[in-house]
Amino acid sequence: MAAQQASAPAAPAREEPRHGLRIFLLWLVLSLAADLVIWFVWYPHLPPGDLSDSANGQQLDFAVLGISAAPVMVLVFVYFGYALIVWRHRPGDDEDGPPIHGHTGVQVTWIIGTTLIVLWAFAFGTWALIKPAGAGAGEGPQPIWKLSGKLTSTWTPGANDMLQVQVIGQEWWWTFRYPQFGGMESTQLMLPDNTPVEFHVTSLDVIHSFWAYQLAVKADANPGVDNIAYTKPGQLGTVTVRCAELCGLWHGAMFTSGRVVTQSAFSRWATGVQVSEQNDGLIAAMPPYALTYDPTVIPQLGQDIVKVAGITGGNGYYYSGAQAGTAGPPVSP
Amino acid sequence: MAIEIEREITPAGAGPAGRPARPWWMRPAFHTGLIGAVGGYLLGHWLGNFLSSSYPQNPLSDTNDVPIVLGYAFGVIGWLAGLGIFNELFAMMAGKRIRDSHQLAAEDGADTGLAKYFRYSLNHKTVGIQYLFGMVGYFLTGGLFAMAIRSELLSPTYHLLGPTNYLMVVGEHGTMMMMMMTSVILGPFGNYLVPLMIGSKRMAFPRLEALSFWLTPAAYIILLSGVLFGGFPMGWTGYAPLSVQAAQGADAYYFAFGLMGISMILVGFNLIVTIINYRAPGMRWGRLPIFVWAIFTTAFLMVLAAPVLVGACFMTLSDRTFQTAFFVNTLGGSSYLWQNLFWFFGHPEVYLLALPGFGIVSELIPVFCRKPLFGYRVAGAGMVGVAILSFFVWQHHLFNSGINPDMRPVFMLTTELISIPTGFIYLVAMGTFWKAKIRFTIPMLFCLAFFFNFLIGGISGVFNSDTPADTTQHGSFFVMAHFHYTIMGGLIFAFMAGIYYWLPKMTGIKLNETLGKIHFWTMFIFFNSTFLPLFALGLMGMPRRVFEYAQNLQTLNDWVSISAFCLGGSILIFLINLVWSTLFLREPETGNPWQSRGLEWQVASPPAPENFAAVPVVLSGPYEYGVKGAPPMADLNPPTGVISGALTGQGAEV
Numbered sequence: 001m002a003a004q005q006a007s008a009p010a011a012p013a014r015e016e017p018r019h020g021l022r023i024f025l026l027w028l029v030l031s032l033a034a035d036l037v038i039w040f041v042w043y044p045h046l047p048p049g050d051l052s053d054s055a056n057g058q059q060l061d062f063a064v065l066g067i068s069a070a071p072v073m074v075l076v077f078v079y080f081g082y083a084l085i086v087w088r089h090r091p092g093d094d095e096d097g098p099p100i101h102g103h104t105g106v107q108v109t110w111i112i113g114t115t116l117i118v119l120w121a122f123a124f125g126t127w128a129l130i131k132p133a134g135a136g137a138g139e140g141p142q143p144i145w146k147l148s149g150k151l152t153s154t155w156t157p158g159a160n161d162m163l164q165v166q167v168i169g170q171e172w173w174w175t176f177r178y179p180q181f182g183g184m185e186s187t188q189l190m191l192p193d194n195t196p197v198e199f200h201v202t203s204l205d206v207i208h209s210f211w212a213y214q215l216a217v218k219a220d221a222n223p224g225v226d227n228i229a230y231t232k233p234g235q236l237g238t239v240t241v242r243c244a245e246l247c248g249l250w251h252g253a254m255f256t257s258g259r260v261v262t263q264s265a266f267s268r269w270a271t272g273v274q275v276s277e278q279n280d281g282l283i284a285a286m287p288p289y290a291l292t293y294d295p296t297v298i299p300q301l302g303q304d305i306v307k308v309a310g311i312t313g314g315n316g317y318y319y320s321g322a323q324a325g326t327a328g329p330p331v332s333p
Numbered sequence: 334m335a336i337e338i339e340r341e342i343t344p345a346g347a348g349p350a351g352r353p354a355r356p357w358w359m360r361p362a363f364h365t366g367l368i369g370a371v372g373g374y375l376l377g378h379w380l381g382n383f384l385s386s387s388y389p390q391n392p393l394s395d396t397n398d399v400p401i402v403l404g405y406a407f408g409v410i411g412w413l414a415g416l417g418i419f420n421e422l423f424a425m426m427a428g429k430r431i432r433d434s435h436q437l438a439a440e441d442g443a444d445t446g447l448a449k450y451f452r453y454s455l456n457h458k459t460v461g462i463q464y465l466f467g468m469v470g471y472f473l474t475g476g477l478f479a480m481a482i483r484s485e486l487l488s489p490t491y492h493l494l495g496p497t498n499y500l501m502v503v504g505e506h507g508t509m510m511m512m513m514m515t516s517v518i519l520g521p522f523g524n525y526l527v528p529l530m531i532g533s534k535r536m537a538f539p540r541l542e543a544l545s546f547w548l549t550p551a552a553y554i555i556l557l558s559g560v561l562f563g564g565f566p567m568g569w570t571g572y573a574p575l576s577v578q579a580a581q582g583a584d585a586y587y588f589a590f591g592l593m594g595i596s597m598i599l600v601g602f603n604l605i606v607t608i609i610n611y612r613a614p615g616m617r618w619g620r621l622p623i624f625v626w627a628i629f630t631t632a633f634l635m636v637l638a639a640p641v642l643v644g645a646c647f648m649t650l651s652d653r654t655f656q657t658a659f660f661v662n663t664l665g666g667s668s669y670l671w672q673n674l675f676w677f678f679g680h681p682e683v684y685l686l687a688l689p690g691f692g693i694v695s696e697l698i699p700v701f702c703r704k705p706l707f708g709y710r711v712a713g714a715g716m717v718g719v720a721i722l723s724f725f726v727w728q729h730h731l732f733n734s735g736i737n738p739d740m741r742p743v744f745m746l747t748t749e750l751i752s753i754p755t756g757f758i759y760l761v762a763m764g765t766f767w768k769a770k771i772r773f774t775i776p777m778l779f780c781l782a783f784f785f786n787f788l789i790g791g792i793s794g795v796f797n798s799d800t801p802a803d804t805t806q807h808g809s810f811f812v813m814a815h816f817h818y819t820i821m822g823g824l825i826f827a828f829m830a831g832i833y834y835w836l837p838k839m840t841g842i843k844l845n846e847t848l849g850k851i852h853f854w855t856m857f858i859f860f861n862s863t864f865l866p867l868f869a870l871g872l873m874g875m876p877r878r879v880f881e882y883a884q885n886l887q888t889l890n891d892w893v894s895i896s897a898f899c900l901g902g903s904i905l906i907f908l909i910n911l912v913w914s915t916l917f918l919r920e921p922e923t924g925n926p927w928q929s930r931g932l933e934w935q936v937a938s939p940p941a942p943e944n945f946a947a948v949p950v951v952l953s954g955p956y957e958y959g960v961k962g963a964p965p966m967a968d969l970n971p972p973t974g975v976i977s978g979a980l981t982g983q984g985a986e987v
Contacts, residue, residue, distance in 0.1 A: 019768070047872040048805050061801045062872075069792045076759060076788050080781070083766040088773065089703075096959030097704035097769045106764065107708055114756045118749045125749075125799040126742045135801035140735035201735075206575040207668055209733060209808055213874040218804045220734040222669065223574065224662040227735030240883070244808030244876045246568045248575055249496045252879035294663055 019086065026078045031071035038066040048216040051239070051260065053232040054136030055216035061128045061135075068121065138201060138210075138219025138227040141291075147230040149196030155180040155270075157263035163192065166289070167201040169208030169221035172250035174241055183289035184274040185282070189241055189258025191215075192266035193233045201227040204295045209245035212258065218244060226291040233260040361417030362452040370551070373411020378404035385654075398653045401562075401581050405588045409551050416453045416547055421540075434539040442942030453547060455539035458940065460546050461525025462839060465832075467546065468520055471513035471553055472825070473908065478506030480901050483894040489887050491880045499880040501564025501582070508556060508569040508586055510820070512593045513549065515635070515682060516600060517824065518689035520546065522831050523604055523628045525839055529933035529940060530622045532613025532949045532967060537606040545599035552593040559585030568878055570679070573660030573671040577652050584653065591646030594639040594678075601635030604628055613967065614975075615951030622931060622955045623706060626713045627692020630720040631685045637724070638681035645674035669736050676727035684723040684751075686820050688716055690787070690827035691758045694780040697834055698765050700929045701777040705956040707764025708757070715757030722751045732803050741800045748798035755791055759784070774927070775849040779830035782857045786822025790815055793868065811871025817864045829856070829907070834927065840915060841938045843922035848910040855903035862896040930966050931955050950975060 043063040048055045129135050133147040149162035166177040177185045189212065191197055201210045203221035211218045214237060219229040239258035243251055261269070277283045287293055358364065381400025388397045413419065421431045434455055441449055442456035449459050481502045485494045494502060528536055536542050559565055562582035567575050571590070576583050608629045612621070648659045649671065658664035660671050699706045706712060728737060728744045762784055771777070793815040796802050806812055837843045866889050875882050882890065914920065925934040932955065936944060949967040957963035
């Protein structure tokens with residue numbers, strides 16, 4: 001675009017240097033350098049890393065946006081820098097500048113140029129959103145861009161089954177339920193590698209936002225809403241889970257960790273937790289697995305289902321995530 | 334064009350109808366307003382307790398929301414009554430004739446002394462100065478909260494403020510800035526300068542104008558009063574259902590924000606009507622200073638967007654007091670409703686924070702480039718385009734929320750389209766700089782910094798608009814850095830440019846130049862050193878509004894905190910300059926220090942009570958720098974009969 005600046009009407013007075021050409025050359029060299037640095041030096045290190053396909057997609061997205069934006073920024077910086085040095089006011093020169101009110105060519109080229117950049121960003125962004133199945137963002141209860149994988153009621157390693165993980169946000173705790181493992185619940189996010197994962201994010205109270213940083217997944221947890229997001233971990237690693245929507249007092253402390261493990265290790269872990277929670281009576285004490293929950297409705301109210309001290313009680317105590325897998329004092333509503 | 338031609342204004346104090354000169358403490362002013370506010374609050378609080386005695390009480394404060402909200406409502410009415418705002422209303426109801434508001438405005442303008450700044454004054458210049466000092470005060474308050482936030486973030490675990498206090502400070506900072514700063518340019522410069530720039534002796538609705546200002550201290554104090562109840566935990570966005578379960582501090586947020594919304598609607602209406610109807614003869618739309626175009630579009634945004642906010646605040650207050658359920662999922666409400674309503678207001682709002690900044694920089698660069706504004710029509714079109722498109726982008730705040738997910742590409746497109754009219758501002762600036770004679774005055778330095786900062790803010794905005802990238806950025810420090818670059822780096826830098834440029838006009842006193850240069854360089858350097866690392870912090874996984882963060886982010890956070898303290902120091906230099914220059918140094922600057930062609934600079938500084946001795950006739954555009962033989966912008970003493978002749982179709986154009 002710098003080239004068009006050159007065509008602005010230049011008064012052919014005494015030996016006027018070719019400002020437009022100078023700016024154009026400066027811009028060309030600097031933006032080429034910036035783009036090379038972004039693509040070859042920054043791109044492999046850009047967040048959020050490459051743990052999952054959605055993370056890979058976002059990394060590419062950042063890099064492409066970066067190399068598209070850098071020439072624009074370089075143009076403005078080079079132009080202003082050049083102008084401030086070359087066209088600064090010299091002491092004693094009290095004349096006004098040339099009365100240029102506009103230039104149709106420059107204006108039209110600018111408008112066409114910026115429109116093309118915007119359309120390019122839109123086209124690429126849409127592709128980057130649709131191709132990796134919603135790019136790890138929450139897609140509501142009926143996603144239209146889905147990850148391929150078999151939806152099964154049980155999950156077996158090596159069968160390309162879609163793993164379903166329900167993410168429950170509540171003040172101020174994350175819990176994860178695995179419906180394909182009897183609806184067992186964990187406070188740590190465990191995922192198998194090379195497996196399509198379908199997150200069902202919901203909340204029991206206020207709006208939270210499930211942010212699995214290394215997986216590049218973010219989906220708001222709204223009460224009464226089943227918000228679905230997809231990802232596919234590509235390698236082993238750890239995941240930080242944070243709440244990304246202000247949810248009250250301990251929002252800052254609402255984080256937990258997760259791990260991507262091999263499919264067989266995941267299967268062993270999940271089955272083990274399922275068996276132990278069944279034996280504890282924890283699964284029976286929890287509300288039956290559902291896509292959303294209403295915490296004011298307690299299905300087991302009045303039933304004698306307490307098998308583990310302090311998990312829940314028939315006398316009106318309802319399940320609190322803080323007690324999952326631990327034996328603590330009951331929490332009154 | 335409705336021009337008032339021959340309405341005669343009697344000079345102040347001369348007419349028999351002139352107000353009796355009572356001593357200042359006998360006249361309704363700030364102090365009587367305070368008495369009214371306290372009395373009104375107590376009455377409302379008692380009434381609320383009386384009406385809601387059977388409601389559950391909050392164990393922390395031993396009261397419920399009804400007495401608080403009614404206390405605020407009656408307190409505001411008492412405050413306005415104490416200021417004497419209803420006096421004329423009652424007089425009219427009693428069958429008395431009230432005096433013409435323009436007459437009163439002229440008399441207020443002729444008053445000398447400081448007392449007029451503390452009363453319900455109808456003169457647009459008095460209101461402008463009131464707004465200026467009010468806004469600086471609100472800005473400093475919000476800034477102090479920011480210092481507290483950065484102190485807490487010196488360490489990755491909580492150490493200074495507990496979670497309650499931290500959220501209180503975050504909420505107060507965010508709301509103070511986003512709510513009060515909506516009027517930071519429209520209030521002071523819009524009210525003061527628009528009549529001067531369009532060649533009018535007055536604003537259209539002096540009473541609305543004064544009311545719009547006097548609502549702002551009420552909103553400010555009510556917002557701060559949330560601190561007495563432990564603040565509010567929802568930040569400046571006030572998301573439901575967190576707001577429904579929050580303690581009484583949240584009433585302060587909703588009441589104050591709604592009140593400020595009303596103030597925004599009033600100031601917007603007044604400016605729209607003034608700009609349409611009160612332009613001097615010859616002030617065609619194509620000659621309107623670009624700053625006035627910016628104010629015009631901003632005023633439309635205010636009038637169209639703020640009612641949604643006022644309604645949404647009222648709905649939340651009714652959820653919290655008389656127990657409706659707009660936002661309660663289990664009772665048929667929706668937690669998405671507030672998000673939609675809030676951002677339907679909130680996104681136009683962030684553009685009504687940007688547009689006045691565009692206006693100031695586009696107004697100032699021709700003066701200091703000594704060239705006409707390049708592509709005047711493009712600049713105007715850019716502002717109108719931004720204003721219109723801003724109503725079609727709000728769902729980009731909800732990309733991850735699961736609402737309407739298949740519409741995300743559309744909102745991605747509309748959001749990115751906004752960068753086209755925004756880019757016009759850069760086209761105009763770059764065209765104006767071409768072969769210019771750039772004068773590095775302090776206002777110009779702030780304009781240059783505006784273009785630097787806003788470019789970073791704007792480009793990062795394109796990153797945010799991109800749905801896949803936004804998955805990581807949303808709710809993180811990246812977004813926070815983005816909007817601080819556009820609002821602080823854009824709006825506040827433009828505001829500073831405006832202060833250094835127009836304060837000599839408004840007060841006849843110029844700000845100290847050495848302190849101004851120190852202020853500029855420290856503010857520019859420390860602003861960037863504070864907010865640039867926040868982009869990296871956000872991408873490295875730091876969410877907003879947290880008091881705990883990952884250990885490996887501490888170095889960057891400490892860097893940011895120390896820079897932020899230095900930035901605070903820079904604002905302190907500005908404050909010292911403002912106080913020192915206007916109260917102690919008082920270097921007079923009565924002429925046209927910038928050799929501007931602008932109409933506002935063709936009259937004395939500060940201008941006469943009625944701005945112009947006669948209605949001026951505008952002869953040419955405001956930016957004809959370097960044009961050989963260009964007439965001055967206006968004839969300030971047109972021959973008698975020229976205007977009425979033009980109106981009846983015989984005269985000027987013949």
